[in-house]
Amino acid sequence: MAAGAYRKPIDGLAGMSKKIPCVSYTPRLRVSDILFTRTMTKIKLYIATSLDGFIAREDGSLDWLDALPNPNQIDHGYADFLKTIDTVIMGKSTYEKILSFGVDWPYATCHSYILTTDKDFRAKTAKTQVINQINPSMIEQVKAASKKDIWIVGGGITITHFINLGLIDEMILCLLPTILGKGIRLFPNNPKETLLSPIKSELFETGAVMVTYERKK
Numbered sequence: 001m002a003a004g005a006y007r008k009p010i011d012g013l014a015g016m017s018k019k020i021p022c023v024s025y026t027p028r029l030r031v032s033d034i035l036f037t038r039t040m041t042k043i044k045l046y047i048a049t050s051l052d053g054f055i056a057r058e059d060g061s062l063d064w065l066d067a068l069p070n071p072n073q074i075d076h077g078y079a080d081f082l083k084t085i086d087t088v089i090m091g092k093s094t095y096e097k098i099l100s101f102g103v104d105w106p107y108a109t110c111h112s113y114i115l116t117t118d119k120d121f122r123a124k125t126a127k128t129q130v131i132n133q134i135n136p137s138m139i140e141q142v143k144a145a146s147k148k149d150i151w152i153v154g155g156g157i158t159i160t161h162f163i164n165l166g167l168i169d170e171m172i173l174c175l176l177p178t179i180l181g182k183g184i185r186l187f188p189n190n191p192k193e194t195l196l197s198p199i200k201s202e203l204f205e206t207g208a209v210m211v212t213y214e215r216k217k
């Protein structure tokens with residue numbers, strides 16, 4: 001997956017928004033509301049998925065991401081997204097997958113949190129902390145320590161835990177025009193019913209479609 005963006009709203013979604021009735025409404029905002037909104041840290045999921053909802057093959061491989069024809073090496077908004085982040089959270093399987101690439105830790109500028117129930121697990125990367133359990137108050141502390149937004153890198157098991165706790169504010173899904181048929185699921189283990197509002201969509205020249213959803217308040 002790579003760089004430069006062909007930004008074109010997806011016709012279907014643009015049409016859908018036209019059908020929403022428009023009601024004139026002038027909200028009364030106080031200065032304190034505006035300041036609070038601006039400084040609030042968001043928890044964001046940003047992930048590539050196959051059309052049928054898989055994030056990796058059964059053996060964890062990601063070769064199908066690189067198979068996407070991308071002659072102009074566009075990055076599907078990745079660099080811009082990274083500028084909004086100073087904290088990453090991921091499950092142990094995703095952490096080990098990234099380490100298996102044998103590259104420098106890609107999130108060296110961020111605080112990283114690795115989830116595992118294994119109390120003996122030790123992180124091998126800089127500024128990385130192991131968490132054995134997530135709960136809303138602990139995540140509030142992580143939020144308070146972040147100056148930017150927090151990225152839930154994945155994988156699916158981790159994502160479902162965050163969904164079940166109602167902790168994801170924004171989901172940015174990069175849908176690849178690929179049906180894998182089987183693999184590791186984006187939303188495994190029956191996550192709880194959750195309503196989202198689409199707020200943005202982009203079609204890239206590679207055929208990938210990026211859709212951003214926010215949690216319905």
Ligand SMILES: NC(=O)c1ccc[n+]([C@@H]2O[C@H](COP(=O)([O-])OP(=O)(O)OC[C@H]3O[C@@H](n4cnc5c(N)ncnc54)[C@H](OP(=O)(O)O)[C@@H]3O)[C@@H](O)[C@H]2O)c1
Pocket residue numbers: 046047048049054055056059060061062090091092093094095097115116117118131132133134153154155156157158159161184
């Ligand atoms: N397509 C993409 O953009 C993308 C992005 C990210 C990841 N991936 C792929 O996704 C695959 C991994 O996904 P996955 O769903 O199998 O696993 P995962 O979510 O990465 O990791 C699962 C493990 O994390 C730990 N964990 C998760 N939630 C926890 C919680 N609330 N409390 C304590 N521990 C928790 C557990 O480790 P223990 O069993 O040790 O307790 C669990 O087995 C990899 O192949 C990776 O490459 C793809």
